[in-house]
Amino acid sequence: MAAMISVDFQDCIFILVLLCFFLFWYSLFFKKPKDSQGFNLPPSPPSLPIIGHLHLLLSTLTHKYLQRISSKYGPLLHLRIFHVPIILVSSASASYEIFRGQDVNVSSRSDFAMNDESIFFGSSGFVTAPYGDYWKFMKKLIVTKLLGPNAIDKSQGIRAEELELFYRNLLDKARKSESVEIHKEVMKLTNNIICRMSMGRSCSEESREAERVRDLVTKSLTLTKKVFLAKLLRRPLKMLGISLFEKEITDVSRGFDKLLERILVEHEERLEENQDKDMMDLLLEAYHDEEAEYKITRNHIKSLFVEIFMGGSDTSAQAAEWTMAEIINNPNVLDKLREEIDSVVGGTRLIQESDLRNLPYLQAVVKEVLRMHPPSTLLPRTFQESCEFKEFYIPEKTILVVNAYGVMRDPDAWEDPDEFKPERFLASSRSGLEDELREHQLKYLPFGSGRRGCPGSNLAYILVGISAGVMVQCFDWRIKGDKVNMEEAVSGLNLIMAYPLKCTPVARLDPFSF
Ligand code: HEM
Numbered sequence: 001m002a003a004m005i006s007v008d009f010q011d012c013i014f015i016l017v018l019l020c021f022f023l024f025w026y027s028l029f030f031k032k033p034k035d036s037q038g039f040n041l042p043p044s045p046p047s048l049p050i051i052g053h054l055h056l057l058l059s060t061l062t063h064k065y066l067q068r069i070s071s072k073y074g075p076l077l078h079l080r081i082f083h084v085p086i087i088l089v090s091s092a093s094a095s096y097e098i099f100r101g102q103d104v105n106v107s108s109r110s111d112f113a114m115n116d117e118s119i120f121f122g123s124s125g126f127v128t129a130p131y132g133d134y135w136k137f138m139k140k141l142i143v144t145k146l147l148g149p150n151a152i153d154k155s156q157g158i159r160a161e162e163l164e165l166f167y168r169n170l171l172d173k174a175r176k177s178e179s180v181e182i183h184k185e186v187m188k189l190t191n192n193i194i195c196r197m198s199m200g201r202s203c204s205e206e207s208r209e210a211e212r213v214r215d216l217v218t219k220s221l222t223l224t225k226k227v228f229l230a231k232l233l234r235r236p237l238k239m240l241g242i243s244l245f246e247k248e249i250t251d252v253s254r255g256f257d258k259l260l261e262r263i264l265v266e267h268e269e270r271l272e273e274n275q276d277k278d279m280m281d282l283l284l285e286a287y288h289d290e291e292a293e294y295k296i297t298r299n300h301i302k303s304l305f306v307e308i309f310m311g312g313s314d315t316s317a318q319a320a321e322w323t324m325a326e327i328i329n330n331p332n333v334l335d336k337l338r339e340e341i342d343s344v345v346g347g348t349r350l351i352q353e354s355d356l357r358n359l360p361y362l363q364a365v366v367k368e369v370l371r372m373h374p375p376s377t378l379l380p381r382t383f384q385e386s387c388e389f390k391e392f393y394i395p396e397k398t399i400l401v402v403n404a405y406g407v408m409r410d411p412d413a414w415e416d417p418d419e420f421k422p423e424r425f426l427a428s429s430r431s432g433l434e435d436e437l438r439e440h441q442l443k444y445l446p447f448g449s450g451r452r453g454c455p456g457s458n459l460a461y462i463l464v465g466i467s468a469g470v471m472v473q474c475f476d477w478r479i480k481g482d483k484v485n486m487e488e489a490v491s492g493l494n495l496i497m498a499y500p501l502k503c504t505p506v507a508r509l510d511p512f513s514f
Pocket residue numbers: 126127128139147194307308311312313315316319374375376379380445446447448449450451452453454455456457459460464
């Protein structure tokens with residue numbers, strides 16, 4: 001009997017261990033997560049104990065890794081980083097449904113503020129502001145006055161002057177047969193344009209101010225992904241008494257603060273007499289306006305400038321670099337572009353931004369580059385309220401991440417998604433194909449979507465279009481080897497070329513010699 005009991009007992013232990021083991025793996029790999037009230041959440045890929053899906057976000061090319069995970073487990077997934085729930089959207093149809101049906105609900109981003117006083121990742125940011133009174137006030141100012149069609153028209157002269165300087169600098173390099181790093185050269189152009197449009201002055205190269213701004217922008221971009229992760233891990237880290245990146249954030253913030261305070265004071269001193277108002281003047285007017293619908297602070301102004309420097313100049317320079325890389329690797333595209341530019345602009349003057357509307361192929365090339373190589377691959381938002389989406393339940397405050405890279409390479413929405421085919425964007429400009437244009441807009445997310453979409457997209461198209469236009473119109477380009485290496489890397493949260501494009505300009509025509 002004793003032996004019998006002992007055998008049963010051993011079997012029991014064995015079965016219990018087996019059961020626990022099975023339950024553990026089942027919950028780890030196959031269980032559909034349910035929230036505490038028993039509602040259905042979207043499916044979840046395998047996770048690890050405690051950290052959940054943290055390892056997925058730690059990969060260097062997170063967008064690609066998440067794209068692979070989604071093609072295996074589904075276009076709508078539920079992830080968990082420790083206790084933080086995330087909904088990941090990777091298909092064009094799911095992203096369309098979210099932005100169409102939940103636009104207001106997902107019009108806030110997560111609270112990224114690491115340090116309230118900081119103008120970088122502090123609580124005064126516009127990009128990170130919740131969808132509320134401050135964001136609405138600022139958004140109105142941005143789309144009507146700062147980046148609206150009138151403001152863009154009025155600042156055309158600035159861009160034309162800077163474009164000529166950009167051309168002359170490349171011509172100088174061509175004469176000396178010197179190679180250039182395309183991103184660096186375009187970054188100087190976009191940075192100067194954005195500085196002059198926003199502050200009425202270029203950050204001069206002589207006083208090393210421009211270099212200082214570029215350096216601060218680069219440091220800020222590098223910190224972005226770290227801050228994003230640190231924010232997700234804040235609770236467990238706080239329990240361990242660790243606060244990550246505070247020093248780096250404070251240093252960058254102080255650097256920007258010093259620079260911007262000086263420029264703000266300069267602007268305040270000549271606010272009355274200044275007729276030609278730049279962005280900073282307009283923001284200072286709102287700051288001093290006692291009747292304003294929302295009372296903005298100095299920190300609000302400074303934070304917006306930091307965000308515009310970060311969000312506007314590097315993204316556009318990255319896009320111009322990818323554009324040149326695709327053009328160099330596709331000689332047939334270069335031929336078509338040349339033919340178009342030569343017939344519309346000719347060789348006796350430099351391309352201007354007013355030419356862009358007559359250059360549909362150049363526009364299509366830029367759009368295709370932004371589809372394949374979007375500088376912002378992941379769009380983070382937050383569900384403000386709980387909602388039902390498809391057959392699933394999504395609890396309030398869940399983070400939403402739309403994988404814009406995955407959506408724009410979704411094989412169900414794009415023909416040959418991994419091939420560079422600018423022609424796909426030409427079809428939509430032919431008459432009678434408005435439906436196609438609308439359909440493209442819904443699955444085309446380089447500038448995000450909905451009310452939180454990028455307010456600088458028109459300016460961005462101009463910056464990328466004119467810089468690539470000049471490089472094609474006036475120069476041939478020599479590279480080492482046959483092909484440009486198109487490998488991707490990520491810096492901060494931005495998609496960049498793993499091997500920065502370095503090439504030597506060879507003067508093709510000099511529009512100023514006539
Ligand atoms: C190729 C260049 C650019 C790309 C790819 C780009 C992309 C984006 C993306 C993906 C977003 C987030 C949208 C969303 O969540 O749906 C965004 C937001 C934003 N962008 Fe851009 N952008 C570019 C250029 C610019 C420029 C030139 C400016 C201004 C000078 C600018 C200012 C902003 C601002 C202020 C926001 C925050 C909007 C908000 O939170 O309401 N961007 N951009």
